[in-house]
Amino acid sequence: MLDFTWRRLAPARISGLVLFLCAASIGMMLSTASPAAAADPPDDHQQALASLANVKAAIDELVRVDASYSTDRNVYHHASxxxxNLLAGEHGDGYVAGPDLTNPGAGAIGHIDSLLDRKASPTWAEPLHGSLVNLLAAVSYLQDSLKARELMDYQLSASRAIAYLEVARGRPTETGVLGGLEGALANTVLGVPEGATQVDGCGTPSSAPSYGTHNGYLAWVAVPAGDGSHALPEATGGTEIVTGNGVIMLRTAAASLVSAACNRHTELIPPPVDSSSALPAEFHSMVIPAAASVGSDPGTAAAANPPALYTKVQAKAGARLFATTCAKCHGANLQGSAAPSVAGDDFLLTAKRNGWTLAIVRYLVVNNMPMNSPSSLTPTQYASLMAFLLASNCYPAGETPFPDTTDPSFATIKLGPVPGTHPGRNGKGVCKVG
Ligand code: HEC
Known part of the structure; x- marks a missing residue:
């Protein structure tokens, strides 16, 4: 093999623009390398791209009509x-044919359905399942918007639909793309066009263009460093650009996960808690750490003694409130359904990775939740909900209630997995309350 010396151009933080340009450059050449025959059924990669294109088109449509300031109700209803149509597809519920309406074929949901319609469960199945649930929720809000007679009612339903569509699409973060279709395309083999050169992601590229994959994850994409432009079909949201031997390598957010697996000469086993900081949050919907290993690791004792921030009574009151006002989106067991999970390994790793403090999470809940009616609860009710969330995330109860207003100390409390053994913790790392 060539003696390949990689030069780091930029560690971790690359400006969004550079990434976008770079990401936008790479794929066209890779995908034009393997044009699919017209009659062939679309491959996985193309199906995912088609689904994503439909989701984006639906978002654009809703955003465009919102910016039109039209006073004609029909204009809004037409957009919905x-x-x-774009989401449901021509065979989906709610599809209507019309001369000025698009027929998107399978539609975003139809494409995901056929991707998930298989016995094996590929690495990308989890984020796609999440997308599907969010797309269905968006369609149901769009159906509400069709019934709206007042602009305000329309806007409420449409903006909720957009919120779900954004989650289905995937959330870009500094280190990559979180979940959804873009997350799956950026970090798993779903992002590799059919016929493209795929090599083991444990190594470095010896030729370009090529894709480095390992156990279903996409670790890097390589393009020649010569003149000219390349375009990726989708933003990969890489974390790092490395050059060497005439090749530009874009490392994805999955790269650290893959290299950890390679160094251990093992398969991609979910890491124990003390290495969980190496797990990109982007994978919170792709890799569920084994619950048994989280917290029972003796190596984490130093981080023990998390603060007691609420009382048991409060948490129980919060549990009742959660069931009536939050569970329909976040799931009865807080596991996430139409919306992200709000407790357990999945949520705590996201929180840890994003550096969420108690102040941030409290702010999110008090100002944005419930998403269908933000700030609609009393300060005491929000305090109970925060107590319930903390309890469900295995934080200990104490003598002092969670306060009705924020506290300066909340900005210094970083949320993350709570070490120690927790009887009553379920397989997803959620502690039972009550
Ligand atoms: C109508 C659906 C809906 C309801 C009801 C709802 N949420 Fe949410 N919630 C969401 C969505 C969607 C997000 C993700 C928002 C985003 O990514 O910007 C979210 C995000 C959150 C988050 C941050 C988690 C994360 O990963 O982004 C917390 C915490 C949260 N909600 C708590 C609550 C609580 C507590 C309630 C009840 C008072 C509640 N939610 C009710 C839809 C809902």
Whole structure:
């Protein structure tokens, strides 16, 4: 093999623009390398791209009509129907044919359905399942918007639909793309076009263009460093650009996960808690750490003694409130359904990775939740909900209630997995309350 010396151009923080340009450059050349025959059924990669294109088109449609300031109700209803068509597809519920309406074929949901319609469960199945749930929720809000007679009612339903669509699409973060379709395309083999050169992601590229994959994850994409432009079909949201031997290598957010697996000469086993900081949050919906290993690791004792921030009574009151006002989106067991999980390994790793403090999470809950009616609860009710969330995340109860207003100390409390053994913790790392 060539003696390949990699030069780091930029560690971790690359400006969004550079990444976008770079990401935008790489794929066209890779995908034009393997044009699929017209009659062939679309491969996985193309299906995912088609689904994503439909989701984006639906978002664009809703955003465009919102910016039109039209006073004609029909204009808004037309946009909603157009978005429903794009999502549901011609065989989906709610599809309406019309001369000025798009027929998107399978539609975003149809494409995901056929991707998930298989016995094996590929690495990308989890984020795609999440997308599907969010797309269905968006369609149901769009159907509500069709019934709206007042602009305000329309906007409420449409903006909720957009929120779900954004989650289905995937959330870009500094280190990559979180979940959804873009997350799956950026970090798993779903992002590799059919016929493209795929090599083991444990190594470095010896030729370009090529894709480095390992156990279903995409660790890097390589393009020649010569003149000219390349375009990726999708933003990969890489974390790092490395050059060497005439090749530009874009490391994805999955790269650290893959190299950890390579160094251990093992398969991609979910890491124990003390290495969980190496797990990109982007994978919170792709890799669920084994619950048994989280917290029972003796190596984490130093981080023990998390603060007691609420009382048991409060947490129980919060549990009742959660069931009536939050569970329909976040799941009865806080595991996430239409919306992200709010407790357990999945949520805590996201929190840890993003550096969420108690102040941030409290702010999110008090100002944005419940998403269908933000700030609609009393300060005492929000305090109970925060107590419930902390309890469900295995934080200990104490004598002092969670306060009705924020506290300066909350900005210094970083949320993350709570070490120690927790009887009553379920397989997803959620502690039972009550
Ligand atoms: C109508 C659906 C809906 C309801 C009801 C709802 N949420 Fe949410 N919630 C969401 C969505 C969607 C997000 C993700 C928002 C985003 O990514 O910007 C979210 C995010 C959150 C987050 C941050 C988690 C993360 O990973 O982004 C917390 C915490 C949260 N909600 C708590 C609550 C609580 C507590 C309630 C009840 C008072 C509640 N939510 C009710 C839809 C909902």
């Amino acid at each position: 129907q157009q978005a429903i």
